[in-house]
Amino acid sequence: MTTKYAFRCVLIGETTLPEACAERLLAQGHDILAVVTRDARLQQWAQAHCIMVTESAASLPALLDGRAFEHIFSIVNPAILSPALLALAAGYAINYHDGPLPRYAGTHATTWALINGETRHAVSWHLMHAQVDAGALLQQAWLDIAADETALSLNAKCYDAALSAFDVLLADLAAGTVKQQPQDASKRTFFANRLRPAAGCSLQWQQPAQQLASLVKALHFGPYANPLGTAKLLAPAGWCSVGIAVALHTEVVHIPGTVLAIDATTITIATAQGALRLSGLTSLSGESLSPLDLGCVTGMQVPELASSDAVQLGQRYEQSSRHEVFWRHQWQHAEPVRLPLARHVAGSAAPISHLHIPVLRDAENDRQFAGTVAAFAALLGRICQIDRFSIGYRPLALQSMPTLVRSFFADAVPLNCKIDSSLPFPQLQQQITAQLNRLEQHGLPARDVVQRYPELRGGGEKSWPLVVEIVSQAQFDAPVPLLGSNAVCVLQIMADGGGARWVFDSGLLDSAHVAEMQLQWQQLLAGLAVSDASPLARISLLDANTRQRVLFGWNETAAPCPHVGIHQLFEQQVDVQPAAPALLFGDAVLSYAELDARANQLAHALRAAGVGPDVCVGVCLSRSFELVIALLAILKASGAYVPLDPAYPPQRLAHMLADASPRLVLAEQAHADVLRAYAGPVWLLDEAERQAELAGLASTRLNLPVWPQQLAYVIYTSGSTGSPKGTLVPHAGLVNLVHDNIVAFGLEPGQRMLQFASLNFDAATWEIFLALLSGAILCLAERSALVPGPALLATLQRYAVHTAVLPPVALPMLDASALPALKTLVVGGEACPAALANTWQQGRRFCNAYGPTETTVCATLAQIDTVQQHAPAIGRPIANTRVYLLDAHLQPVPVGVAGELYIAGIGLARGYLNRPDLSAERFLPDPYGPAGSRMYRSGDLARWLPDGRIDYLGRSDQQVKLRGFRIELGEIEATLLQQPAIR
Secondary structure (H helix, E strand, O other): OOOOOEEEEEEEEEEEHHHHHHHHHHOOOEEEEEEEEHHHHHHHHHHOOOOOEEEOHHHHHHOOOOOOOOOOEEEEEOOOOOHHHOOOOOOOEEEEEEEOOOOOOEOOHHHHHHOOOOOOOEEEEEOOOOOOOOOOEEEEEEEEEOOOOHHHHHHHHHHHHHHHHHHHHHHHHHHOOOOOEOOOHHOEEEOOOOOOOHHHHOOOOOHHHHHHHHHHHHOOOOOOOOOOEEEEEEEEEEEEEEEEEEEEEEOOOOOEEEEEEEEEOOOOOOEEEEEEEEEEEEEEOOOOHHHHHHHOOOOOOOOOOHHHHHHHHHHHHHHHHHHHHHHHHOOOOOOOOOOOOOOOOOOOOOOOEEEEEEEOOOOOOOOOOOHHHHHHHHHHHHHHHHOOOEEEOOOOOHOOOOOOHHHEOOEEEEEEOOOOOOOEHHHHHHHHHHHHHHHHOOOOOOOOOOHHOOOOOOOOOOOOOOEEEOHOOOOOOOOHHHHOOOOOEEEEEEEOOOOOEEEOOOOOOOOOHHHHHHHHHHHHHHHHHHHOOEOOOOOOOOOHHHHHHHOOOHHHHOOOOOOOOHHHHHHHHHOOOOOOOEEEEOOEEEEHHHHHHHHHHHHEEEEEEOOOOOOOOEEEEEOOOHHHHHHHHHHHHHOEEEEEEOOOOHHHHHHHHHHOOOOEEOOOOOOOHOOOOOOEEEEEOOHHHHHHHHOOOOOOOOOOOOOOOOOEEEEEEOOOOOOEEEEEHHHHHHHHHHHHHHOOOOOOOOOOOOOOOOOOOOOHHHHHHHHHHOOOEEEOOOOHHHHOOOOHHHHHHHOOOOOOOOOOHHHHHHHHHHHHOOOOOEEOOOOOHHHHHHHOOOOEEEEEEEEOHHOOEEEEEEEEOOOOOOOOOOOOEEEEEEEEEEEEOOOOOOOOEEEEEEEEEOOOOOOEEOHHHHHHHHEEEEOOOOOEOOOEEEEEEEOOOOOOOEEEEEEEEEEEEOOEEEEEEHHHHHOOOOOOOOO
16 A cells, blocks of 8 residues: 555554554554553553553643644544544544444444344444534444344454454545545434443343343453443342343243243243343352252242332442442452451351440541441451451441342442551541542442453452441341341441441351450550540550460460580480480481490590680581581580581582681581582591591590570571571570470480481471480481482381471371371471371371571470361460560550561570671560560561460561472572573
8 A cells, every 4th residue: 555645643542452553553654643541551552662652631732742743543532532632633533433323323332233133233433523423424334243243242343344444544544535424413323321221231021032132142241341231130049140142932922031941051031022041140240150049940930120120220220330430440459358366168057146336436527437437447457467458338328229229239349448557546537438438429339340340350249258337226226137248247337326236147256256356446445535646556455464465474484494505415315324326327326325425526626626615617418427426516515516408509508608607617528519619627527537536536525614695506597688697596595495395295215206307407406406305216317218208108117206397298298097106296397287287186296386497496386186177376385485476566466366476585596697787677675575685576477366376377578488498589589680591
């Protein structure tokens, strides 16, 4: 095609059609000066082509800054352009319309054409005029409507026809041969944007089957947005949407609305003329339904709306359509909130209970209930520890609708709350009042809106665990109603603000939880009465007794603990049973006395090499007797060991060595290569020369003094900067841990304990010293013999292991019934699923342990001996350990409320090696402990259960678990960014 002259233009519109037209404009050499659109995809297209973009046509003159252009193209543009904007074009202002003009002016032309039974259709390109869709025609393309046409298929045909007609139009514009054909105003029909099919798009059985089938097809938009409504059937079980309808001829005349046939996928119903076979049924919110779910049987008549209800329904539906943009936004941003201690299970048949509560009446507000709603939002923000959430809201107007009409609309709408706890309550009340006013102004949305728009589709109608319902005096005094909306708890408030009650499902929310919430509500109102000018965060939800219980009562863990070094407790066991086996590796055995003697020899050598208090020694050894000997020797020499797993990448080991600066490294010949970056001394313990040297040293104990905070080991964990950080763990915490856990696990001399964890996990230290300080036998094995599955099972069986510490992820690959000797199993490192706990607790002691490295392996412990419905609790703090669950302002949270888990007590690490900044960030002054004490901020979320146990909920920060390791996402990001191909 030869272009006689190129022109400049402005494009206005949404969806993919204006983009396709724009591509044609550019391909033919025309210039697009600007694009006006709210469509994100079209904005991206324009930016990619270096074309100016604006969301508002009103800003177009300023954007163009006087630059002249010939034409405006308005393509799928819902906005009406002002005459001043149209006058900017030196040539034509052209609009695309998806229907034949003048017969189908207005909106949704394809749907109205199908409803009206048209057999032909057209698309139109016309001049823009002060009167919508009334300008002269420039191009029109006609097409046939097939018998099975739907809105989806007809819109697709119109799309193709629009582009074909646009090509012709562009040729005419370029050649200067555009012909204008005025419209015949006498044939004009206008379909307003708010117009909807009668009775809310419901099927009226007094109409012919063919007409009803046309309605269903006209409202079928497939995966695209449906701005009009779904075709609806009223059945005994309520309203449902209809996806497919086929008109059938019937020889016998039946009463309209009679069910002629029904099966799992279709239902056939008589109409005024013929019958209609329906399928593709869903609830109004989009969940699939079988016709058998409708409460229909063959021969019955389905319910039909009374004419007055049909008129009211149509009016309300049409009115609600004007507010769909608002409701789409509300639904899209809705985040239903759940009460922390509610049991969210389907099909609860427990009775509905209620409890009257005091109110916060707002006499100066037209909505006198608004103060109570705002206080409820403040309470939920605190007990759920979130600042953005949604509550279901039922306005008073909902209660006055006829039942059939009411069920057509949303049972509850989103009251989207944003809580800033640093602000005083009056500001929240203003915000909530404004939100309530907005909701009331926009009426009620149709229930089917959530299935008609792609951004809302898929989730169905929102379940509202918590609902605020505004009721009249009569309704408030009536018997307790059903909850609806899958609610757990409904806050009913009288419209005049004079009374309120919680109505709750006692099967999902028991009386103890409600009583706890009632207490928190009273505390909140009391705090607001004292001073509503205080920040919300400073208003305590805890009464004095509860505060005492969560801070101190459940932390009464003081217990005697030896003030010695961890190796000195081992030496006590040596003195008690020197000949008893201490280590077992395959068939090789090392007694307590032999282990002590060899550790002493190495300790003498280390001492002579300058190892002393807080001096680090690296340990890069495979699982072996030498590994345990090395750890004991370092401790005996007053040093601190630094685990260096030989399987680690050399770069990571190099960082750890550079950071820890050990005096020397104990290794073996097989792993010498991974230490090449280390410039210090490396002692290869399997070299004949080194072994001979050690054998000639004294085997007596050094008996050096140890103070509780003397460093025992430095263990490296993931760091947010991309480099691992070393945690400084002293003797005191390790001694306390082992002293407590030996009793908790029932460890006794002669029992066998597996050494499963890599030394770079602090669980390995736990295993080693639990065994050696209790007189048990530590069972060692090659790495390959510990792989979860048949290898690990065989190892456990071969050694007849009595006690093991394993991550939950290993358990599904083992057969619990094949390990009769395993009498104590401790899981930790990650959340344990309920099913695993239920399987593995049978016939043995089963413990769930929790604790970060920074609190010496294990801070809380639970013995699980009952069937678990959910992941088991992590129990209570171990001896000499305190646990706090605090909010963002370091205030204790109520029972059942999620809070960040802080740990204090003897088990705290000294901090991070060479990281005073991070140490100060994670190890904070303990505001509830003895003067000068500290607490560790774990980054974990947990909640108190009513009996004082702790329920673990997950992470609050950027850590994830990979293969058992706590990894900072920042470290993953930093590592990826080192790759040349990633930018």
